[in-house]
Amino acid sequence: MSDPVEVPAPGGGQAQPVSEGDHVVLKREEVFKAVQVHRGRKVTFEKQWFYLDNAIGQQYGTTFEVSSGGVLQPLKVKTKEVAKEANEAGIDNRNIIDDGKSQKLSRDDIEALKEQGLKGQDIVQHLIENSTTFRDKTGFAQEKYIKKKKKKYEAFITILKPTTRIMAMMYHSREPGKICYLRYDTLAQMLTLGNIHAGSKVIVAETCAGLVLGAVMERLGGFGSIIHVYPGSLPVRSAMENFGFPRSFYNHLFDFPINKLNSLLSGSFSAEKETLQKQTEVMMEEDSGSPLNTHQGDGMPCGETMMDNNQSEETKPMDVACEEAENKEKNPDRKFNVEERRSKQEDRLKKLQTAAAVLQERNADGLIIASRLYPSPLLLCLLEFVAPSRPFVIYCQYKEPLLVCYSNLRERGGVVNLRLSETWLRGYQVLPNRTHPKLTMSGSGGYILTGITVAMDRTKSVDNISNSQRAEERPAKRQKIEESRS
Amino acid sequence: MSFVEYRDIIQNGDTAIVFLGHDSMFAIKVQQGGSTQTKYGAIKHSTDLIGKKYGSKVTCSKGGWVYILHPTPELWTVTLPHRTQILYSTDISMIVMMLELKPGSIVCESGTGSGSLSHAIIRTIAPTGRLYTVEFHKQRAEKAEEEFCDHKIDHLVTVKNQDVCKEGFGVVNVADAVFLDIPSPWEAVKYAKSALKTEGGRICSFSPCIEQVQRTCLAMTDQDFMDINTFEILLRVYDVRTVSLQLPDLGVGHTSNQDTLTDKKNQSKEDSWRDSQQGTTQFKSGAPLRDMAGHTGYLTFATKYLS
Numbered sequence: 001m002s003d004p005v006e007v008p009a010p011g012g013g014q015a016q017p018v019s020e021g022d023h024v025v026l027k028r029e030e031v032f033k034a035v036q037v038h039r040g041r042k043v044t045f046e047k048q049w050f051y052l053d054n055a056i057g058q059q060y061g062t063t064f065e066v067s068s069g070g071v072l073q074p075l076k077v078k079t080k081e082v083a084k085e086a087n088e089a090g091i092d093n094r095n096i097i098d099d100g101k102s103q104k105l106s107r108d109d110i111e112a113l114k115e116q117g118l119k120g121q122d123i124v125q126h127l128i129e130n131s132t133t134f135r136d137k138t139g140f141a142q143e144k145y146i147k148k149k150k151k152k153y154e155a156f157i158t159i160l161k162p163t164t165r166i167m168a169m170m171y172h173s174r175e176p177g178k179i180c181y182l183r184y185d186t187l188a189q190m191l192t193l194g195n196i197h198a199g200s201k202v203i204v205a206e207t208c209a210g211l212v213l214g215a216v217m218e219r220l221g222g223f224g225s226i227i228h229v230y231p232g233s234l235p236v237r238s239a240m241e242n243f244g245f246p247r248s249f250y251n252h253l254f255d256f257p258i259n260k261l262n263s264l265l266s267g268s269f270s271a272e273k274e275t276l277q278k279q280t281e282v283m284m285e286e287d288s289g290s291p292l293n294t295h296q297g298d299g300m301p302c303g304e305t306m307m308d309n310n311q312s313e314e315t316k317p318m319d320v321a322c323e324e325a326e327n328k329e330k331n332p333d334r335k336f337n338v339e340e341r342r343s344k345q346e347d348r349l350k351k352l353q354t355a356a357a358v359l360q361e362r363n364a365d366g367l368i369i370a371s372r373l374y375p376s377p378l379l380l381c382l383l384e385f386v387a388p389s390r391p392f393v394i395y396c397q398y399k400e401p402l403l404v405c406y407s408n409l410r411e412r413g414g415v416v417n418l419r420l421s422e423t424w425l426r427g428y429q430v431l432p433n434r435t436h437p438k439l440t441m442s443g444s445g446g447y448i449l450t451g452i453t454v455a456m457d458r459t460k461s462v463d464n465i466s467n468s469q470r471a472e473e474r475p476a477k478r479q480k481i482e483e484s485r486s
Numbered sequence: 487m488s489f490v491e492y493r494d495i496i497q498n499g500d501t502a503i504v505f506l507g508h509d510s511m512f513a514i515k516v517q518q519g520g521s522t523q524t525k526y527g528a529i530k531h532s533t534d535l536i537g538k539k540y541g542s543k544v545t546c547s548k549g550g551w552v553y554i555l556h557p558t559p560e561l562w563t564v565t566l567p568h569r570t571q572i573l574y575s576t577d578i579s580m581i582v583m584m585l586e587l588k589p590g591s592i593v594c595e596s597g598t599g600s601g602s603l604s605h606a607i608i609r610t611i612a613p614t615g616r617l618y619t620v621e622f623h624k625q626r627a628e629k630a631e632e633e634f635c636d637h638k639i640d641h642l643v644t645v646k647n648q649d650v651c652k653e654g655f656g657v658v659n660v661a662d663a664v665f666l667d668i669p670s671p672w673e674a675v676k677y678a679k680s681a682l683k684t685e686g687g688r689i690c691s692f693s694p695c696i697e698q699v700q701r702t703c704l705a706m707t708d709q710d711f712m713d714i715n716t717f718e719i720l721l722r723v724y725d726v727r728t729v730s731l732q733l734p735d736l737g738v739g740h741t742s743n744q745d746t747l748t749d750k751k752n753q754s755k756e757d758s759w760r761d762s763q764q765g766t767t768q769f770k771s772g773a774p775l776r777d778m779a780g781h782t783g784y785l786t787f788a789t790k791y792l793s
Contacts, residue, residue, distance in 0.1 A: 015683075030713075059685060059792050061686045061791045063791070158791070165586050168583070185580055191583065192578060192579035193560060193575065197490060197589075198490070198612055199492075199612075219588055219589070222589070223613065363494075387492075387494070387541070388542070389539075389540035389553075390492070390541075391560075399772050400770075402772070403726055404770075407726070407770065416505055416555075417505070417508060418726075420723070421721055421722060422722045422724070423576060423720065423721055426718045426720075427715065427716070428699070428716040428718065430699055430714070435696060435699075435700060447724075453541060454541045454555075
């Protein structure tokens with residue numbers, strides 16, 4: 001199954017600096033934001049705006065300070081902690097009274113300092129000097145005070161390469177709704193329990209903005225293939241695009257619509273018919289959505305953004321979007337568009353046929369489901385395409401639908417080692433004499449059901465293929481035997 | 487078979503997993519002429535296994551049957567011979583993701599222990615990555631090397647028999663990630679830093695006790711590691727079953743209108759069970775297991791940034 005394409009040079013290769021068009025992640029403290037680097041484009045992050053021009057040519061991992069006018073200045077020397085001069089500190093807070101007057105600088109004074117272009121750390125120093133209670137605070141309280149002020153006034157931004165860790169943490173904290181509240185530790189379980197690795201052929205059914213898809217692509221590293229099974233007329237993949245994978249990673253990424261799965265199973269599927277129908281849908285969507293707003297922020301599903309991976313001579317979706325807008329103005333007859341659409345349609349047809357053929361081999365090495373759809377029917381259908389002795393993983397935000405999956409799988413047979421589980425994740429603050437669990441933790445990261453496929457009893461599997469609605473009157477005795485066995 | 491590549495057919499020399507039931511499986515080495523005893527009788531390797539497909543049902547001599555599964559690092563973790571305490575898949579998953587491992591990653595690990603994590607790392611970084619693993623216990627190092635050979639992943643790993651706290655990993659500025667599972671990780675942090683690439687990388691340390699974590703965090707801060715974060719991850723497994731609870735017998739009395747209404751509703755839904763098992767009601771439940779692992783260890787992660 002392995003199709004080594006471009007091997008990313010391990011070890012020896014010199015790290016590439018940030019260049020224009022790169023997908024990067026901005027980091028400030030514990031907050032992340034994914035952006036694409038463009039000269040002269042204003043970026044807003046954590047209530048600040050700046051331009052990424054100065055980041056171009058710098059190494060990944062460089063930290064910048066935002067100075068006036070939104071210019072990024074690379075930090076040469078890591079600023080060490082503000083020297084705690086005159087370790088004067090109180091013992092307790094019995095004499096500290098909250099009268100709201102401890103800070104002698106007014107808001108206007110602080111604004112004035114900012115306008116003078118004073119550095120963040122100097123403003124913090126001013127605040128400390130003008131706080132009447134600072135000296136009476138305990139050492140710990142002083143540290144906490146400084147930390148809080150630094151966070152507000154000092155803006156250090158680090159530019160990082162996108163990875164599953166960062167993307168999963170970012171989406172979980174910024175837009176959990178878009179990824180079905182899948183917590184990053186749960187995603188980690190899915191990748192491991194699904195034995196996702198280079199050279200595999202994996203079916204991914206997800207509606208998590210492409211986050212799960214991106215995570216699987218990262219683990220495949222360009223070796224093997226993926227079939228993204230999606231609902232609706234186009235797959236949503238904005239999160240996957242933020243990973244900034246090399247083009248070669250897209251060579252073996254296929255997609256297939258969920259609503260054609262039954263026809264594929266029954267043998268009545270015809271790619272030609274489907275494409276025609278689909279193409280009209282796509283066209284309608286393209287016409288209604290303005291291509292320009294698709295690439296800002298974290299992206300909403302929309303025509304061009306979805307990226308027809310194999311075909312595009314289009315390297316940068318943004319450029320294409322601009323071009324197209326121009327073309328519309330220049331060629332009122334839109335001849336160009338008609339031709340482009342025809343070739344797109346042909347590509348689409350070819351891709352759909354390939355995806356169908358890849359699925360039809362029924363030898364996938366793994367199945368991962370993470371969607372907002374009711375999982376059981378999807379699972380039972382997709383398992384038909386998985387080879388025996390391969391793991392599968394289904395994520396659901398809720399436990400109950402997975403109980404149904406569990407029972408239905410038992411009824412169906414052909415699986416062993418079923419396990420319904422959840423992980424708890426607890427963060428710790430580790431500081432000298434102040435170590436304890438973090439005060440707030442995430443309530444739930446969702447549930448996963450895992451198992452391993454095995455050969456079906458021959459009579460039964462024939463039954464299953466020909467008869468898509470599964471036999472409900474499976475003899476109770478069989479079921480019992482299986483339950484006691486596995 | 488290989489731990490980094492799926493194969494369909496069982497071959498001589500393969501490691502395979504014999505699956506008897508949920509908590510009952512073990513690993514075997516498939517050998518021409520070999521045989522394996524199970525509680526359902528013997529399996530003859532030459533006739534029952536070699537040439538068959540992974541995932542097949544194999545009938546044993548006493549008529550019982552088992553499934554033969556393709557090995558994965560996860561199945562190996564639950565079947566491997568313990569030479570030390572091992573890491574399980576829940577912690578491993580978090581380690582692999584938070585260390586940002588992927589095909590091509592160069593990883594340093596110490597100690598090798600029983601190789602549970604090593605297999606998972608190698609699976610993830612294959613086919614272009616490399617694992618440098620350091621184990622100060624000679625027999626354990628040798629045994630691990632032997633297993634890597636058996637599992638056809640020895641081309642992706644270097645085992646060194648030395649003390650990581652005194653001699654480091656034996657490599658400098660090559661690693662994307664370092665993992666420490668040793669009693670005094672704070673002593674190895676400086677070697678971890680020098681093993682990582684100059685442009686930076688990730689580190690993780692696994693320790694059961696909070697005092698170890700505190701010392702390690704201090705050492706990491708000293709060595710200019712940033713974004714130091716400590717986590718604990720726990721697995722909760724649910725037992726899926728149908729529970730039936732007995733309905734309270736409230737006795738016979740004057741039934742109000744409301745009561746009869748709800749009764750009728752229930753009646754239509756629950757008819758089937760009421761008939762067979764009078765006075766009970768049933769529901770599907772995902773019940774927590776009676777016992778669960780309460781603690782394995784704290785995972786401390788940090789980043790070395792380009793300096």
